[in-house]
Amino acid sequence: MRRLLPRRIAGQITVLVVASIVVAHLLLWVPFLLLRPDARALDERPGAPGNRLVALVHVIAAAPADQRPLLVAAAQRGVAAVDLALLAHDVPPPEPTPSPWPPEPPEVAEIRAALGDGYTVEAEPGEPPPAPMRLRIVGPDDLRVEAQLPPPRHRRPPITGFVLSTLAFLALSLALLSVWAARALTAPLGRLAHAAEAFGREADPAPLPESGPEEVLAASRALGRMRARVSRLLDDRTHMLAAISHDLRTPITRLRLRAEFLEDEVLRGQILADLAQMNALVDAALSFVRDGGPRTSSALVDLASLVQTVCDGFSDIGQDVRAEDLHPALTRGSAEALQRALINLVDNAVKYGSGAVVRLAPAREGEVAVEVLDEGPGIPEEERAAMLRPFVRGDRARTLGGTGGFGLGLAIAHAIAEAHGGRLVLENRTPRGLRALLRLPAVAPAPRGG
Structure with a gap:
């Protein structure tokens, strides 16, 4: 059901x-x-003019022959007058002619049934409806009556x-x-x-409705309280990470200066590398909070130009990164945040696939899409959803001393995509490699679509 x-x-x-x-x-x-009452029984009864005619015919038939003209004359007077006339006995019956009403009007059969046995009712030829209907009735005791009734009505x-x-x-x-x-x-x-959908995607979300049934108002108030708590939580997280970054940079800088005076070059290099990694971790965490938040810009962004800029930046430092199939594709949002999302995707492809191909993929109607292809080992299907969460890394055997990063690159790209009303999709390629697809809303239909 x-x-x-x-x-x-x-x-x-x-x-x-x-x-x-x-x-x-x-x-x-x-x-x-x-x-x-039964409908058929009602249909078999004549109307008001037919009922009057039947009653008069019965009265005239029961009266003596010499009183019949007086009854007919009386019937022709008054409010409920009936056009009725007696016919002479020497008047021959009319020759059979086709009825002017094909088929015979139901009133004729109704009057015939109401008069009963011993009476003959025939309709005289004349003009077709809506002309009046003339009837000739022959009854017992040589009764011959001619009557005119109103035009047959359409009865339903x-x-x-x-x-x-x-x-x-x-x-x-x-x-x-x-x-x-x-x-x-x-x-x-x-x-x-x-x-509810606008919360988290727009800098100034729409106000919650304050009208409607009591159940809707209760849900709206509960959602408003939850939205306020989530906003305070996000603000507290941002302030906390900003404070940690500010507080850590000063001791990190002091440690870096002190490490420069160490005579042991191996120890000095190890300490400086650890300090650089600590500084990068703080920067990555702040970037995740900053870029994963609500959009603050709604400018038009040409993804083709953005892709070319990102690819040129990697090529300038000797990385095997190239752009293909570029064509105008507009979206709306923050160019800086979208550029960081592309940089993270390309950087992930370079780390695990030693290179990347970036192109504008055929997109659905109302969407533009950028895909980053690499020849790396890919990501197992059961781990793809977890890879979009912060501080989750695909190679669990690596430590922070390796080149695997901090597990924030894909999480930042995913947060930026959602903040722009899009999504990030990870798919394995055949026979090997990863396809990272960044889908975003299009401002206008893309010239090439699929």
Whole structure:
């Protein structure tokens, strides 16, 4: 049953409203059908003019022959007058001719059935509807009557009007209630979802909704309190790391100066290398906090130019890094942060693959994508998600004294991608190597897409 229900709350409310109205109408319709007179019985009864004609014919047939003209004359007067005339006995019956109303109007059969046995009712030829209908009735005791009735009306079963009115009311109710449910009930949820999605990606996130049902307001207040706590936590983390960096740089600098006076060159080199690594660790941690935070810039960035700049920088220091398939691809964000993300991806490829190829990959509609390819050992599938977390390194056997870094390069690139509304995807290549794909929102559709 759950698979049949819509996933959105607006669809579920609509289904609930439709089901409720259908059930209510069925509960009202069934007793109506059970208690009302049979429709076919109603259809077999003549209308008001036919009923008057049947009653007059019976009265005239029961009266003596000499009083019949007086009854016909009386019937032609008054509010409910009937156009009725007695026919002479010597008037021959009309020759059979095709009926002007194909098929025969139901009123003729109804009057014939109401008069009963011993009566003959035929419709005289004349103009087709909506002209009046003339009838010739022959009854017992040489009774011959000619009558004119109003034009045959289009009769439909009484049930049709009820069905049409019910369906019209049902359709109107569904339309109005669905619009109200979608706008009044789901709009606050949509604003709440948008505000929650914007938190962490925008420097000035949208305010949380303060209207809607009580449940939405409770969720909005809880989310607001959580957002305030997370903001304070991020600020405290940034201030703490900034304070650590400031406090560590001074003793590191003093130790570096003192190490320069050591006479043992081997010991001096080891101490200076350790100090340089400590300084790099502090810089990497601060970079992760700074670049992984909310975007503060929304300028247009040409990724092709950015890729070329990064590749030229690595090539200038002798690294095997080259750019391919460059074409204009615009996104919006911080050029400095995006450049750092590309530098981290290329640096990771150089460390583990001895080189890199950077190109603008075919992207989906509304996206631009940069991929960094290397010929390294790749990353096992079970470790790829962990590699995007800070201080996680692919080669666990290495120590901080090696060249593997601190496990922040991919984490920083991943944080920058998410801060720009994109994502970082890691895939192994065949037969070996790693493909790091940086997907970002496009400002305009890319000239080449896939």
